[in-house]
Amino acid sequence: MSTANTIVNLPDQRTAKLPKVNYINKEHGLLSWLLTADHKRIAMLYLFSITGFFLLGGFFAGMVRFELLTPAGDLMAADTYNKMFTMHGIVMIFLFLVPSVPATLGNFLIPIMIGAKDLAFPRINLLSWYLYLGGGFFTLASLVLGGVDTGWTFTTPLSTHYLNTHVITTATAIFIAGFSSIFTGLNFIVTIHRMRAPGMTWFRLPLFVWSNYAASIMMVLGTPVLAIAIVLVALERTVGIGVFDPAKGGDPLLFQHLFWFYSHPAVYIMILPGFGVISEVISTFSRKRVFGYTAVAFSSVAIALFGFFVWAHHMFIMGVSNYSALVFSLLTMLVAVPSAIKIFNWAFTLQKGSITFETPMIYVFGFIGLFTIGGLTGVFLGSLGMDIHLTETYFIVAHFHFVMVGGMLMAFLAGIHFWWPKMTGRMYPEGMSKFAAVTTFIGFILTFFPQFIVGYLGMPRRYHAYPAEYQVLNVLSTAGATVLGVGYMLPLLYLGWSLKYGAIAGNNPWQATGLEWQIQSPPLTENFIEIPIVEQEAYDYEWLAHKTEKEVTTVG
Amino acid sequence: MGISPVLWQFLTKWLTSSALWPREASTVAGQTDALYIFLWLMTIVGMALVLALLVVFSVKYRKEKHPNAIQIEGSTLLEATWTIIPLGIFLFVFVWGAWLYFRIYNPPADSMNIYIVGKQWMWKAEHPGGQHEINALHVPMGRNVQLTMISQDVFHSYSIPEFRVKREVIPGRYSTVWFNATAAGTYHLFCTQYCGTLHSGMVGDVVVMTPSDYQAWVDSSTSGMSLAQNGERLFASMGCSQCHTGDAAARGPNLAGIYGAKLKMDDGSTQLVTDGFLRDAILNPSAHLPAGFKPIMPTYQGQISEEGMIDLVEYIKGLKTNYRVQQTLGTSQSNQAAPSASGTVIP
Numbered sequence: 001m002s003t004a005n006t007i008v009n010l011p012d013q014r015t016a017k018l019p020k021v022n023y024i025n026k027e028h029g030l031l032s033w034l035l036t037a038d039h040k041r042i043a044m045l046y047l048f049s050i051t052g053f054f055l056l057g058g059f060f061a062g063m064v065r066f067e068l069l070t071p072a073g074d075l076m077a078a079d080t081y082n083k084m085f086t087m088h089g090i091v092m093i094f095l096f097l098v099p100s101v102p103a104t105l106g107n108f109l110i111p112i113m114i115g116a117k118d119l120a121f122p123r124i125n126l127l128s129w130y131l132y133l134g135g136g137f138f139t140l141a142s143l144v145l146g147g148v149d150t151g152w153t154f155t156t157p158l159s160t161h162y163l164n165t166h167v168i169t170t171a172t173a174i175f176i177a178g179f180s181s182i183f184t185g186l187n188f189i190v191t192i193h194r195m196r197a198p199g200m201t202w203f204r205l206p207l208f209v210w211s212n213y214a215a216s217i218m219m220v221l222g223t224p225v226l227a228i229a230i231v232l233v234a235l236e237r238t239v240g241i242g243v244f245d246p247a248k249g250g251d252p253l254l255f256q257h258l259f260w261f262y263s264h265p266a267v268y269i270m271i272l273p274g275f276g277v278i279s280e281v282i283s284t285f286s287r288k289r290v291f292g293y294t295a296v297a298f299s300s301v302a303i304a305l306f307g308f309f310v311w312a313h314h315m316f317i318m319g320v321s322n323y324s325a326l327v328f329s330l331l332t333m334l335v336a337v338p339s340a341i342k343i344f345n346w347a348f349t350l351q352k353g354s355i356t357f358e359t360p361m362i363y364v365f366g367f368i369g370l371f372t373i374g375g376l377t378g379v380f381l382g383s384l385g386m387d388i389h390l391t392e393t394y395f396i397v398a399h400f401h402f403v404m405v406g407g408m409l410m411a412f413l414a415g416i417h418f419w420w421p422k423m424t425g426r427m428y429p430e431g432m433s434k435f436a437a438v439t440t441f442i443g444f445i446l447t448f449f450p451q452f453i454v455g456y457l458g459m460p461r462r463y464h465a466y467p468a469e470y471q472v473l474n475v476l477s478t479a480g481a482t483v484l485g486v487g488y489m490l491p492l493l494y495l496g497w498s499l500k501y502g503a504i505a506g507n508n509p510w511q512a513t514g515l516e517w518q519i520q521s522p523p524l525t526e527n528f529i530e531i532p533i534v535e536q537e538a539y540d541y542e543w544l545a546h547k548t549e550k551e552v553t554t555v556g
Numbered sequence: 557m558g559i560s561p562v563l564w565q566f567l568t569k570w571l572t573s574s575a576l577w578p579r580e581a582s583t584v585a586g587q588t589d590a591l592y593i594f595l596w597l598m599t600i601v602g603m604a605l606v607l608a609l610l611v612v613f614s615v616k617y618r619k620e621k622h623p624n625a626i627q628i629e630g631s632t633l634l635e636a637t638w639t640i641i642p643l644g645i646f647l648f649v650f651v652w653g654a655w656l657y658f659r660i661y662n663p664p665a666d667s668m669n670i671y672i673v674g675k676q677w678m679w680k681a682e683h684p685g686g687q688h689e690i691n692a693l694h695v696p697m698g699r700n701v702q703l704t705m706i707s708q709d710v711f712h713s714y715s716i717p718e719f720r721v722k723r724e725v726i727p728g729r730y731s732t733v734w735f736n737a738t739a740a741g742t743y744h745l746f747c748t749q750y751c752g753t754l755h756s757g758m759v760g761d762v763v764v765m766t767p768s769d770y771q772a773w774v775d776s777s778t779s780g781m782s783l784a785q786n787g788e789r790l791f792a793s794m795g796c797s798q799c800h801t802g803d804a805a806a807r808g809p810n811l812a813g814i815y816g817a818k819l820k821m822d823d824g825s826t827q828l829v830t831d832g833f834l835r836d837a838i839l840n841p842s843a844h845l846p847a848g849f850k851p852i853m854p855t856y857q858g859q860i861s862e863e864g865m866i867d868l869v870e871y872i873k874g875l876k877t878n879y880r881v882q883q884t885l886g887t888s889q890s891n892q893a894a895p896s897a898s899g900t901v902i903p
Contacts, residue, residue: 005619078753151750157727158710162676162752246728247857249840252711253726286617292630316657317713318724319731326654333646337639344638345630347606350613352626357614365610372606376599383649385656386591389720392713392748456592457578458717460748463756467744541625 007285007356008509010427016504018425022522037122038525043108044423045129046099047416051492053095053136058488060088065447065481068474073465081464082149083165087139089152090170094177095136097408098266101273102219103132103184105415106212108423110188112516112523113206115197115532120190128183135177142169151462153263154229156244156255160236167237171230178223178230181269185219188212197515199534203297206514206538207290210297211276214304218265218272221308226262229255253318260311268307270404272300274411275342278364281418282346284512285361286353289539292345299338306335316387325384332382339375343368358510359433363414366441370406374399377452395455398448406444413440413491420495421509425522426502432494440487446480513544581743581764582719583736584660589720591652598645660721663734667702670695671783671866674705674712674725677754679745682866685774686782691760693745695737696770702734704831708862713749716762724749730832737764787871788880790864794856802878808853809846811881815873820847834869 010016023040033041063084067075076084107125111118119125142148148170150159159167192213196205233255235241242248244255283290290296312320312328320328346368355361377399380386390396420428450473455461459470466474508517515532516523536543580586616622670693671682681689695701705714705725714733715722718741723733747758765773791797799808809819815834819827822845827833837844838860841853860868875881 007619073756078756082750082753082755149752153750155711155750158750158752162710252728287625289627289629291628292635295630295635317722318711319726319729322658322661325657329654329657330650333650334643336646337643340642341635341639343606344609344634347609347613348628348631348634350610350617352622352628353613353617354619354622354625355614355617356619368606368610369603372603373599376595376602379598379646379649380592380595383591383595383653383656385588385653385660386595387653388657388660388722389588389592389717392715392722393717453576457575458715458744458746460715460746460756462750465756541627 005356006358007287007511008358008427008430009506009511010503010509011506013503016506018504019520019522019524021524022425022520023525024424024522026525035126037118037126039107039111039119039122039125040423040523040525042125042129043104043106046103046107046132049129049133049136050096050099050104053091054488057088057091057096058485060084060091062481062485064088065478067464068466069478071466071468071471071474078464079149082151082462083147085462086149086151087143087147090148090174091139092404093152093266093270094174095132095139097270097404098177098181099132099184100270100408100412101277101415102181102188102212102215102269103128105208105277105412105419106188106273107184109419109516110191110209110212111195112519112527113209113514114192114195114200115515115528115534116191116195117526117528117531119187120195121187124183125187128180128187131176131180131183135173135175135180138169138173138176142166142173145169153259154233154255156233156236156252159233160244168234171234175227175230178227181219182223185216185223188216189220192216197532197534203294204534204537205297206276207279207293207296207300208273208276211272211274211279211300214300215269215272218269218304218307222262222265222269225258226266229258229262232258253315253320256315256318257311260314261308264311264314265304265307267400267403268303270408271411272303274367274408274415275300277411277415277418278346278367280512280514281360281364281414282349283539284418284510285358285364286350286355287541288349288353289537289541290345291348291351292341293538295341296345299341302338303335306331306338310335310382313382313387316384317391329382329384333379336375336379336382339371343372343375359428359430359437360414360418362434362437363410363417363440366437366444367407367410367414370402370410370441370444374402374407377402390455392460393455394451394459394461397461398451398455401448401451406448410440413437416491416495418510419516420498421505422516422521422523424499424502425505426498427505427509428491428498428502429494433491436487436490436494439483439490443480443483443485443487447477447484448480450474450476450480511544511548513539513541518547578717579739579741579743580718580720581737581739581741582716582721583738584656585718585720585738587656587659591649591656594652595649598649661723661733663702663732664700667700667734669702669704671870672703672705672714672725673708673862673866674714674747674758675708676710676752677747677758679712679714679747679758679760680863682783682863683774684783684870686779686786687774687777688779689777691745691758693760693762694770694773695762695764696767697737697740697764698767700734700736702732704730704732704866706730706862706866710751711749712747712751712758715746715748716743717746718743719762722748730835740764740766740769783867783870784874785871786864787867787869790860790868791871791881794859796868797881799853800881802881807850809849810878811872812875812878814875821845822847822849822851831869831873834872835865838865838868 023038067081145166148165232243236244242250244250244252279290310332312324313332316325381390454470454473459466505521507520577589673680679691681693707725707727712725714725719735721733721735723731741764743762745760745762800811802810802812814829817829819829821827839857842851845851
């Protein structure tokens with residue numbers, strides 16, 4: 001590769017070796033992994049397990065799309081189909097999206113980015129992973145026992161009185177997995193407050209840390225409410241306490257309030273850490289500090305704050321009072337603004353930069369495009385009168401997939417590629433991964449764009465069979481899903497390949513400014529030989545150039 | 557190489573049959589579509605702007621052309637611009653959307669009322685004249701029609717895409733929606749809230765008819781008894797008439813003309829008597845006690861079906877005097893044969 005259009009700077013491959021001692025080879029054996037307290041090893045455990053659940057969730061998505069290839073419900077029985085989309089939602093949201101960036105990249109990077117040796121509570125961090133596995137185990141158990149068909153939203157009284165599938169088992173899974181994310185959030189908050197290296201002030205923190213901090217606050221404050229709602233569903237189902245049962249004086253809408261009080265902020269729990277990845281990547285590949293650092297940092301906090309006060313926009317057609325409909329619609333419009341601020345700040349980060357287009361950057365461009373559509377179609381749904389026709393149709397399915405899959409998953413893949421050399425010490429194959437990024441983008445558009453149209457035409461979500469006139473758009477969508485599937489399988493293959501055959505990355509292949517890039521790859525268990533003293537702001541490329549120059553004169 | 561026949565078939569199908577929006581068959585459909593088109597314009601313009609920034613910067617400042625980045629802190633002016641302009645647009649959308657919401661959900665006073673009961677997995681429509689239909693709804697063109705809906709089991713949602721109208725149907729409480737159909741034809745009726753196994757089978761047809769066709773349909777499909785007549789029977793057979801006699805000394809409040817009135821309650825508050833209030837008062841009387849009465853009415857929870865409830869509510873809504881209540885009471889209290897012509901002497 002010529003140096004004119006890349007910033008990749010690898011050591012001489014003939015002499016380069018992985019560091020003799022690093023967190024991966026320091027100890028050997030399965031137990032050394034299962035009992036580790038090292039945040040980097042725990043991050044790798046998470047990466048491994050969420051990939052497994054992603055494949056499982058992807059399988060369910062594939063089955064849903066294959067069923068919808070034809071209007072009649074002919075591939076599987078209605079109950080089976082209902083279980084497929086339920087399990088798809090539960091696995092993807094609770095076992096993939098929520099832990100994806102924070103528990104893998106966040107776990108690996110936050111201590112290093114702030115110049116610490118580990119998280120504040122390393123053992124609780126390990127406990128989080130075991131709780132996550134516990135949640136995963138109960139999910140698999142309910143699957144093996146025969147599945148669950150409540151939909152991931154557990155709507156009462158359907159979930160409490162009318163279904164005889166494994167609701168309690170699944171509820172237990174979500175309850176346990178919830179504590180995993182509460183502990184992770186707590187750990188991050190304490191770590192970021194207490195363990196920053198000397199000189200690492202709040203406004204010198206990388207934006208990845210800011211956005212994970214905002215997401216952590218939401219995890220800690222929101223998840224307990226979900227736990228309460230789930231426990232109430234379980235109690236109502238087993239002993240009939242009647243909180244949600246109108247025949248006993250309960251209110252079925254109360255469940256909707258409790259559930260969405262967590263599940264709307266959960267959207268931001270999922271997307272905020274992704275925002276952090278985008279900031280890091282876009283700065284590195286345009287060699288420029290992020291435009292409007294404080295605006296981007298505070299917009300994360302603003303999202304975390306406003307995000308808690310918009311939950312009732314899931315209930316506009318459910319007969320909430322006119323006043324609360326107005327207030328929640330207005331607040332929903334307000335929460336859209338910080339996202340717009342971020343998009344423009346990222347775009348202007350490119351201005352007067354020196355831009356190169358490695359794979360993480362391709363994913364970031366994909367993210368910006370898809371998230372802009374996802375975000376703006378959210379304004380459709382936040383608008384009261386428009387919501388009446390759009391809600392509960394495929395329009396809303398398309399909208400949240402644009403945000404969650406087009407946005408979050410693109411950000412996750414950008415981050416995985418970006419930090420892969422740091423995590424493993426080896427580069428991924430560039431050509432192949434660019435191809436995968438473009439395939440994912442095309443497959444995504446083809447899968448989900450037709451769903452906006454078929455949704456406006458009126459096709460309801462969670463339908464096993466549908467009127468024949470919607471078939472063409474559904475065929476397009478299913479065709480796109482196969483392309484998307486290929487796009488997701490490719491990284492699995494070539495990243496696995498790169499573990500053995502990838503080029504040796506060296507400390508800082510991207511010449512990035514974060515503290516994580518100033519140490520060896522893969523890092524030592526202790527991260528730093530000596531705790532760094534921070535004297536520069538985040539994304540200070542002049543500091544980096546100066547430092548590199550000095551190293552060359554002293555070492556070379 | 558020609559295009560594959562299968563692909564060709566799909567292409568023609570797409571070009572000939574698919575539209576971007578469903579047929580506009582109600583007065584609000586056009587208004588909803590107008591907002592929808594505006595929102596897509598907003599999305600396209602926003603998207604084009606972001607795309608233009610990305611492309612122009614990527615071409616202009618790629619490393620080959622611009623090897624040394626120039627550091628920029630930020631710009632308060634730009635931050636203010638892209639805070640205020642999107643905020644302005646979103647607030648405009650908020651106002652437009654709120655206006656549309658109240659148009660779709662606030663029924664005009666002169667609406668005719670049809671009751672809908674949702675249950676796993678069918679829609680039952682009950683017309684005031686006593687016409688029942690399942691998974692279908694016949695309505696006249698050009699009339700304001702209000703649906704008063706309730707679910708017998710789980711959450712459902714009544715959706716007519718061609719009308720751009722939808723509302724959740726909830727167990728234990730009435731919800732309403734209204735429309736004015738503008739074009740005769742048969743349209744989709746969907747349940748859009750996931751409600752269990754046959755959720756996707758909880759569909760039907762909404763048939764919009766010209767007023768004369770509708771009248772013919774009404775006349776031909778009556779079951780002989782109106783909802784209010786059914787309600788009157790229930791009122792007597794469940795013993796309501798024993799206390800709600802309308803006498804000054806009666807143990808229960810006078811129900812004639814009570815619908816739409818403001819009722820003084822035992823706890824000092826005032827309550828507007830609506831369909832929902834009547835329903836709650838019958839099912840949970842002690843929590844809906846009017847001032848001056850003792851909490852002696854038993855609950856009817858579990859004793860009346862939602863259809864029976866609708867009959868009773870419809871009967872009480874239309875109750876203008878207590879003449880017939882007292883007539884039926886007279887027949888049931890004394891064993892003497894009552895005058896047989898009582899049904900015909902409505903004052």
